[in-house]
Amino acid sequence: MEEGSVSSPVLRRIGRKTNPLLAPLSTLSEIRKNRFLVRNLVRREVRGRYRNAGLGYAWAIIEPALLALVYWFLFIMLSGNPDELYAVWVLIGVIVWSCFSKSLNAATNSLSRNVRTIHLVYFPRSIFPVSGVGANIVVTLMSCMIILPIIYIYDMPITVHMIWIPVGVLMAGFMALGLGMMMAPLNCVNGDVEHLIRFITRAGFFVSPVMWTAEMALERGAWGEAALWNPMVVPITMVRHGLEGKAVELPDGIVMASILVSITLYLIGTMVFSRYERGAVKYL
Amino acid sequence: MTKTAIRLNDISLHFPKQRNPLAIVLDFIKKNDRKFTALKNVNIEINQGEVVGIIGRNGSGKSTLLRVISGIYPPDAGEVHAAGDISLLAGLGTGFSGHQTGRENALLYGSILGHNEDEMREKLDEIIDFSELGDFIDEPLRTYSAGMKARLGLAVASAIHPHILLIDEVLGVGDPNFKEKSKEKILSMVKGASTVVIVSHSFGLMTDICDRVILLHHGEVMHDGPPQESIKKYYEIAGE
Numbered sequence A: 001m002e003e004g005s006v007s008s009p010v011l012r013r014i015g016r017k018t019n020p021l022l023a024p025l026s027t028l029s030e031i032r033k034n035r036f037l038v039r040n041l042v043r044r045e046v047r048g049r050y051r052n053a054g055l056g057y058a059w060a061i062i063e064p065a066l067l068a069l070v071y072w073f074l075f076i077m078l079s080g081n082p083d084e085l086y087a088v089w090v091l092i093g094v095i096v097w098s099c100f101s102k103s104l105n106a107a108t109n110s111l112s113r114n115v116r117t118i119h120l121v122y123f124p125r126s127i128f129p130v131s132g133v134g135a136n137i138v139v140t141l142m143s144c145m146i147i148l149p150i151i152y153i154y155d156m157p158i159t160v161h162m163i164w165i166p167v168g169v170l171m172a173g174f175m176a177l178g179l180g181m182m183m184a185p186l187n188c189v190n191g192d193v194e195h196l197i198r199f200i201t202r203a204g205f206f207v208s209p210v211m212w213t214a215e216m217a218l219e220r221g222a223w224g225e226a227a228l229w230n231p232m233v234v235p236i237t238m239v240r241h242g243l244e245g246k247a248v249e250l251p252d253g254i255v256m257a258s259i260l261v262s263i264t265l266y267l268i269g270t271m272v273f274s275r276y277e278r279g280a281v282k283y284l
Numbered sequence B: 001m002t003k004t005a006i007r008l009n010d011i012s013l014h015f016p017k018q019r020n021p022l023a024i025v026l027d028f029i030k031k032n033d034r035k036f037t038a039l040k041n042v043n044i045e046i047n048q049g050e051v052v053g054i055i056g057r058n059g060s061g062k063s064t065l066l067r068v069i070s071g072i073y074p075p076d077a078g079e080v081h082a083a084g085d086i087s088l089l090a091g092l093g094t095g096f097s098g099h100q101t102g103r104e105n106a107l108l109y110g111s112i113l114g115h116n117e118d119e120m121r122e123k124l125d126e127i128i129d130f131s132e133l134g135d136f137i138d139e140p141l142r143t144y145s146a147g148m149k150a151r152l153g154l155a156v157a158s159a160i161h162p163h164i165l166l167i168d169e170v171l172g173v174g175d176p177n178f179k180e181k182s183k184e185k186i187l188s189m190v191k192g193a194s195t196v197v198i199v200s201h202s203f204g205l206m207t208d209i210c211d212r213v214i215l216l217h218h219g220e221v222m223h224d225g226p227p228q229e230s231i232k233k234y235y236e237i238a239g240e
Helices: A020-033 A035-049 A056-079 A086-108 A115-120 A127-153 A160-189 A192-207 A214-218 A221-227 A233-244 A254-283 B021-030 B062-070 B102-112 B117-131 B134-138 B146-157 B176-192 B203-209 B227-238
Strands: A011-014 B004-016 B035-047 B051-056 B077-083 B086-090 B164-168 B195-199 B212-217 B220-225
Touching (some): A020 A127, A020 A254, A035 A127, A056 A086, A056 A127, A086 A127, A086 A160, A086 A192, A086 A233, A127 A160, A127 A233, A160 A192, A160 A233, A160 A254, A214 A221, B035 B062, B035 B220, B051 B062, B051 B203, B051 B227, B062 B077, B062 B086, B102 B117, B102 B134, B102 B146, B146 B176, B164 B176, B203 B227, B212 B227
Parallel strands (some): B086 B164, B164 B195
Antiparallel strands (some): B004 B035, B004 B077
């Protein structure tokens, strides 16, 4: 057929090593170029998660709501009488924290879980962690729908600050992406990484403001203030304060520090990923 | 005038054997070299328009060679050059999801194979037509039989028209009826693509369609010549 001969293609090098320092930018252009693929992979993941459930996507809301109920009960048992909105703050903590922990898991396991695809087709491998995290962000945004009845029940004002709700969710996912991309190649080589990640997500649950809030920490003196430097404090508090109708109110420097941590994680994560991904897939 | 489509310059590829991090460190210190060499100093030049077969015993590095050409494994030594888009046809239906409809899976698989949205929308009708799934196309994939999945996979895969087509043992999927049709389709893809590299165990087919056949043995090129010659050599080493 004539198709091939119309434009005579030129020889190019296959499998060239790219400069890892450019990875933070090239990852962005890879996502842009493959956005249709990313969208399809995200859809596959989201669909797959609620496949056989009669309640389907409603589980995106039910699961965090039930969890929040349990933590709320636990808190009443431990310390008695919290304020009326405490259950709401826990619910939001649970939602944002699971966005982070599930995204981190998805990104870390993105290469090892897609062995079959990796062995059969080639496309930029950064697509795997990105679409894994993307799927969790989508699910989290669906979970955030629970905010609507809360606004109605507690008669909360609808303000422009609600924009911080999705921003907080995105920030949590973004941090998980950086950290997960750092771990993904190592996870192909060695199973220890998975255990380490499991520990991070379990321990992180308690040291992050899931069951407590930034306001509660500030009443606890120096230790409480130190706890606020945890980078996950900002995204969770962002969503809470956004719902309350205000921008994030935290002591000076904490928001900036958290943003810097996210960006640094992304920079290091993409560099590590692009440097080691090619070698790592040989272990699969 | 012939132009080069694929050039493999002194390609070597090793697979690591050791998983334990402590052992990796110890090996590094003791300069132990524990790896499995899948390809060793492979030099191949394929011209545009050629149909080249690759044969060899199991584990001789045939599939690995295709993966190196397609970019899945970057070589540890040597350089690979290729001209134009490459598409590897191996295991039809990579990434299929049972919870989505045939139509959605066609879009998914198409995007995995490197199509963008416009191309897929444009080709979708043709794909559905070829798959002969009829109304089933809007049913979830888990309700499909193995043959139906294979049909959908082939329909999507054959919608690509790459400059270089790499085929890894995908002939003969599905039920006997479809087998004929799929073979026909793949042969027409072979004719449509300008350059083809095909890995297969069906020597009859190789003799029919290949201009030359390369025999791989333990990751090295043992013979490179007309189909009959290479197949003869294969039986010589297979008898060892």
